[in-house]
Amino acid sequence: MRRLLLLAGLLGLALPAPYKHALAEPVRFVAFGDMPYCRPEAPERCAAEEGRVARLMAQINAARPAFSIFVGDTKGGAELCTDEKVLRALSWMTLADQPLVYTPGDNEWTDCWQDRAGRYDPLERLALIRQRFFPRAESLGRRPMPLARQAAPTVENARWLREGVLFLTLHVPGSNNGRPAEPGEPGAAGLPGGAAALAEFEARDAANRAWLAASFAAAPEARGAVIALQADMFFRQVCGQGYDSGYRAMREAIAREAAAFGRPVLLINGDSHFYIHHEPLEAAPNLTRLQVPGEADVQAVVVTFDPAAGTPYRFEVIGEAGSPPQRPPCAGYTSSMRSTRSG
Structure with a gap:
């Protein structure tokens, strides 16, 4: 297969799209996110959490994926947003032998x-x-790799x-994609407000859709597509809150x-820290959502x-589960979730 592609390249031949797809091989990559979660009340444990991430990176390297995708949250929510904490991931991301997005x-x-x-x-960060x-x-x-x-x-x-x-x-990202709460929006009391936050959200949301x-x-x-982002956009549909x-x-x-x-689409997210995969959109039955583990479970x-x-998909979880393991965010999320449908 590879030799045919090489021969075509050497001879300057342009392969038609169906033939290219026939020669294409499965793509094997890694998805992970939401780590390390250090806690201010137990600063002595931060080194251990960072060590768990380093061990996971070694396992990822051993798996030899084509590349890895990290879907956000490089620190715990209760950690200070200092330059040191926000930029900490630059050091452990360099441990990846393969490209990391x-x-x-x-x-x-x-x-x-x-x-x-x-x-x-937030805008300065x-x-x-x-x-x-x-x-x-x-x-x-x-x-x-070039992007x-x-x-x-x-x-x-x-x-x-x-x-x-x-x-x-x-x-x-999580926290409502950075959008200030609508009046009376359930569960949104903890979201920031202000014209600057709303303007940032509206511009970025439009840019994302474009x-x-x-x-x-x-x-x-x-022949297929993978969309990676951080937020659990289905939390309200699954959990009702x-x-x-x-x-x-x-x-x-x-x-x-x-x-x-019309072809297989995989949507990858983190945010809720609990591993599931299912088909969440009735309007797009060709889309599967993969939510990666995180926080207590330092896994990929x-x-x-x-x-x-x-x-189309095979999923294998690697890394260290927490002690105790991460709990689901609500009863709607279980490890056997496969086909919960929501609009």
Whole structure:
């Protein structure tokens, strides 16, 4: 298979799209997020948590994936949003032998306004993250790979192709995607307010939806797609509580693009720290959601994606479960969840 591709390249032959897809192999990559979670009340345990992440990175390297995707939350929500804490992940991400693609979570910036996080300006923290984590059109890791990046300011949004599969990241963090609460919105009392936060959300949400549409349009012959973001956009549908106003437009856009695409789409998120995979969108039955473990469970999911197979995905969890293991955020989330449908 590889020799045929090499021969075609040497002879300058352009393979037709169906033939390219016939030659394509499954893509094997790693998805993880929400770690390390250090706690201010037990600072002596932070080194141990960082050690667990280092051991997980060694396991990821041993698995030899094509690349890894980290779906946000590089620190615990109760940790101060100092430069040291926000940038700490740059050190352990360099342990990745393969390319590592990162999309931000809420603990790094959206929630930094809280007392427990030190009352930092979220927009200033976001500017720092963009400057330090996304200075070039390439991934992190010891062997960076080139990426297409969205124009400033949302340079964190990326896309790339591997074995005919489209991969893209969207900056959709937890805490309602950074959107201030709507009047009377259930569960939204802890969200920040203000015109600046709303303006940032509206601009980024529009940029995310534009990047999603442009990415699918840029790869019309892709045989499958993977969308990675941080937020659990289905928490209210599964658990019956919490805010939702910051996710509606994005969820609808993903359902629309996935349904129009028609081929297997994998949506990866973190945020709720509990491993599940299921089909959450009635309007897009070709979309599967993978929620990766996190917090107490310092684990990653090795994903093998073969869009041509009858069962396109194989998932293998590696790493250390917590003692005790991470609990589900509500009764609706169980490890056997497979086909809960929500709109």
